[in-house]
Amino acid sequence: METEATAKSSNPREHARAAASLEFRDVSKRYPGNDEPALRDLSFEVAAGEICVLVGPSGCGKTTAMRMVNRMIDITEGDILLDGESVRSRPPAELRRHIGYVIQQIGLFPHVSVGDNIATVPRLLGWDRRRVEARVDELLELISLPSETRERYPAEISGGQRQRVGVARALAADPPLMLMDEPFGAIDPITRERLQNEFLRLQEDIRKTIVFVTHDIDEAIKMGDRIAIMREGGVLVQYDTPDRILADPKDEFVAQFVGLDRGLKRLALSKLGDLSLQAAECLPDGTPVRGHADHHRVVFVDDRRHPVGRLGEDGEPEPVGPVGKPDTSLRDALSLIMSDANRPLVVVDADGAVAGLARVDVIASALAVGNGGHAAREDAAR
Ligand code: ADP
Numbered sequence: 001m002e003t004e005a006t007a008k009s010s011n012p013r014e015h016a017r018a019a020a021s022l023e024f025r026d027v028s029k030r031y032p033g034n035d036e037p038a039l040r041d042l043s044f045e046v047a048a049g050e051i052c053v054l055v056g057p058s059g060c061g062k063t064t065a066m067r068m069v070n071r072m073i074d075i076t077e078g079d080i081l082l083d084g085e086s087v088r089s090r091p092p093a094e095l096r097r098h099i100g101y102v103i104q105q106i107g108l109f110p111h112v113s114v115g116d117n118i119a120t121v122p123r124l125l126g127w128d129r130r131r132v133e134a135r136v137d138e139l140l141e142l143i144s145l146p147s148e149t150r151e152r153y154p155a156e157i158s159g160g161q162r163q164r165v166g167v168a169r170a171l172a173a174d175p176p177l178m179l180m181d182e183p184f185g186a187i188d189p190i191t192r193e194r195l196q197n198e199f200l201r202l203q204e205d206i207r208k209t210i211v212f213v214t215h216d217i218d219e220a221i222k223m224g225d226r227i228a229i230m231r232e233g234g235v236l237v238q239y240d241t242p243d244r245i246l247a248d249p250k251d252e253f254v255a256q257f258v259g260l261d262r263g264l265k266r267l268a269l270s271k272l273g274d275l276s277l278q279a280a281e282c283l284p285d286g287t288p289v290r291g292h293a294d295h296h297r298v299v300f301v302d303d304r305r306h307p308v309g310r311l312g313e314d315g316e317p318e319p320v321g322p323v324g325k326p327d328t329s330l331r332d333a334l335s336l337i338m339s340d341a342n343r344p345l346v347v348v349d350a351d352g353a354v355a356g357l358a359r360v361d362v363i364a365s366a367l368a369v370g371n372g373g374h375a376a377r378e379d380a381a382r
């Protein structure tokens with residue numbers, strides 16, 4: 001015990017216990033006194049280490065589905081399996097100590113310090129004092145909270161910090177599964193985006209299996225490895241990767257839900273680094289050029305091949321304008337091109353040297369891969 005406690009390092013990877021796989025198998029839920037089921041025959045599988053987002057309009061059963069996993073709500077029919085084992089085979093209290101649970105805002109105990117909030121589950125599990133202290137230190141570091149916040153009360157830190165503490169508390173005993181119910185729902189849009197990004201970075205390290213509930217399709221697309229789109233009446237309509245859902249919504253409901261701008265949303269998922277670029281003709285800065293057949297392809301470069309100018313239609317040098325990078329999203333690339341009189345975008349590599357050009361038509365063709373899916377079949381049937 002002692003050796004385990006003292007051997008803890010600050011590297012979360014060394015902690016990571018195997019994440020659990022999760023399966024919903026024909027799960028239905030009927031609340032007493034209600035004829036209509038809240039969930040109907042819900043079936044889907046989440047691979048270990050993946051984020052599954054349950055998304056849909058209010059009242060479609062997202063919270064119900066999530067709370068059945070840790071048995072806060074009883075399953076009426078069907079079963080939920082964690083690593084192949086029914087959640088019903090374990091006492092609820094024991095089960096919950098191995099499932100992290102994050103909800104919006106109110107989750108923290110108000111009269112308990114940040115450090116003691118985070119220590120809740122490890123103490124319940126009977127960890128010794130030194131091990132608990134070490135884990136709290138490590139988690140504060142992991143969520144980038146200054147160590148002095150440890151002694152503060154939840155009301156004495158910001159909303160964003162409270163939400164981070166909620167995540168740290170859920171992670172404290174290193175659970176193989178995390179349930180997150182609209183965790184960033186009550187937070188202003190800027191902090192929310194920061195927390196989303198932080199959480200995705202954290203997940204790269206901890207690789208937990210996560211069930212994440214939101215009513216916001218953009219958040220679902222951003223956070224999910226897979227998305228379960230649910231509709232009123234507790235029906236699962238489509239379970240797929242964000243790209244597949246945007247490329248090929250299964251029916252009118254999903255198409256409406258993801259929005260008319262689904263093409264643009266899909267562009268946001270791909271990066272310039274994924275695109276086959278058109279070759280640029282790189283010339284040393286100051287090279288005179290006359291009567292070039294394709295002036296857009298010419299990029300003037302310095303001795304490190306960094307772009308310093310373009311060739312105008314009139315044969316005169318022009319400013320280089322916006323430049324894309326391998327991690328620039330196709331959506332941002334499109335926007336840069338539009339703001340630059342539709343000139344093909346100069347793309348540089350990680351060192352800033354010219355890698356090639358991205359043309360509007362090549363970006364548009366990146367969207368064409370989804371053809372032949374549900375929408376095309378519906379069109380064909382008309
Ligand atoms: P969501 O999280 O997607 O907004 P919920 O899972 O909270 O949806 O609710 C799904 C449906 O079940 C709703 O119609 C809701 O009114 C009903 N419901 C939720 N909790 C209860 C309950 N304790 N008793 C009766 N009906 C409930």
Ligand code: MG
Binds near residue numbers: 062063
């Ligand atoms: Mg809910």
